[in-house]
Amino acid sequence: MIVVCADSGSSLRDCAQRVLESVVPLELILIDNGSTDGVPQSIESAHADEPRLKVIYNHANLGFGPAVNRAAAVAKGEHLLVLNPDCLLEPDTLTRMLDVIDEHPQAGIVGAVVCAADGTPDPASYRRDPLLRPALATLLGARGGMNIDGDVPASVVTAEAVSGALMLLPRKVFEQLGGFDEAYFLHCEDLDLCRRARDAGYSVLLAGDVRVLHGKGGSSRHRPVFVSRHKHRGMWRWFRKFDPAARNPLVAGVVWLGIWAHFALQVPGQLRRLSRARRRTP
Numbered sequence: 001m002i003v004v005c006a007d008s009g010s011s012l013r014d015c016a017q018r019v020l021e022s023v024v025p026l027e028l029i030l031i032d033n034g035s036t037d038g039v040p041q042s043i044e045s046a047h048a049d050e051p052r053l054k055v056i057y058n059h060a061n062l063g064f065g066p067a068v069n070r071a072a073a074v075a076k077g078e079h080l081l082v083l084n085p086d087c088l089l090e091p092d093t094l095t096r097m098l099d100v101i102d103e104h105p106q107a108g109i110v111g112a113v114v115c116a117a118d119g120t121p122d123p124a125s126y127r128r129d130p131l132l133r134p135a136l137a138t139l140l141g142a143r144g145g146m147n148i149d150g151d152v153p154a155s156v157v158t159a160e161a162v163s164g165a166l167m168l169l170p171r172k173v174f175e176q177l178g179g180f181d182e183a184y185f186l187h188c189e190d191l192d193l194c195r196r197a198r199d200a201g202y203s204v205l206l207a208g209d210v211r212v213l214h215g216k217g218g219s220s221r222h223r224p225v226f227v228s229r230h231k232h233r234g235m236w237r238w239f240r241k242f243d244p245a246a247r248n249p250l251v252a253g254v255v256w257l258g259i260w261a262h263f264a265l266q267v268p269g270q271l272r273r274l275s276r277a278r279r280r281t282p
Contacts, residue, residue, distance in 0.1 A: 001081045002071040006033035008085035024094045029054050033061040065189040083166040086215030095166045100207045108173045108202025111162025114214035120277030123147035127161040132245045153208035164190025166281040188234025224270040233261040
C-alpha cells in the first residue's frame with residue numbers, strides 16, 4: 001500500500017488508520033513529499049511499534065508519480081495499491097479488489113468508485129481517454145466527455161481509465177510498465193498509466209461495487225494555482241504522447257493555446273476562493 005502525501009492535513013491520519021485496520025496482511029508505505037504540517041511525523045510516532053508501517057521522507061516535493069515509483073522500489077508485496085491520502089478504506093476493500101484481480105487474469109489495473117462524503121460517486125472513477133474530441137466536450141460542458149455518461153456501474157466493468165485516487169496493480173505489471181511516467185508532476189499520470197497498461201495488452205477494470213470515501217483535495221486546497229498548473233501541464237503531455245491529433249502541428253498549437261487559456265481563466269476564481277478560505281481561518 002503506497003500513500004503519497006504533501007501537507008495533506010489531518011485526513012492523512014484517518015487514511016493511515018483505516019489502512020492498518022484492513023483484514024488483509026499488508027505493508028503501508030507512507031512517502032512524504034516535503035510536508036511542513038508535521039502529520040507524517042506524528043503518524044510515525046503514534047505507530048512506532050507498528051511493523052507494517054514504513055515512512056519515507058523525500059524532504060522535497062518530487063511529484064506524485066516519482067514518489068510512488070520510489071515507494072514501489074522498496075515495497076515487498078506482490079500487489080501495489082496506490083491510495084490518495086484523503087481516501088478512507090473499509091476493512092474489506094482490499095480483499096474485494098484482490099478478488100477482482102484473481103477472477104480476471106488479464107487485469108493490469110483495478111480501480112474503485114471514489115465517493116464524496118454524501119455517497120455521490122465521482123464521475124472520474126470511470127473515464128475515457130482524454131482524446132481531443134471528448135476533452136473539448138468536457139471543457140464545453142457537453143455530454144460525451146472524458147467521464148462516462150450515466151450512473152457509475154455497480155459491477156466489474158472494463159474501462160479505458162479509472163481514478164488514480166485508488167489503483168490496484170500486480171507488481172509485475174507495474175514493473176513491466178516502468179511505473180508512472182515521471183515527466184508528469186501531478187495529475188494525468190494515472191490516465192497515462194491506464195493507457196500504457198491497455199497498450200501492453202492488459203485490462204483496466206472498475207470494481208463498481210467497491211465504494212471508497214474520498215475527501216478530494218486535502219493538499220490542493222492550500223495551493224490551487226500550483227495544482228492547476230501541473231494538471232494542465234499533464235494534459236498537454238498526455239495529448240502529445242497519445243492523441244493522433246498531435247501529429248498535426250496546427251492542431252497541436254491550437255490545443256496548446258486552449259489548455260493554457262483554460263488555465264489562465266481559472267486562476268482568478270481560484271485565488272478568490274483561497275483568499276476567502278484564509279479569511280475564514282482563525
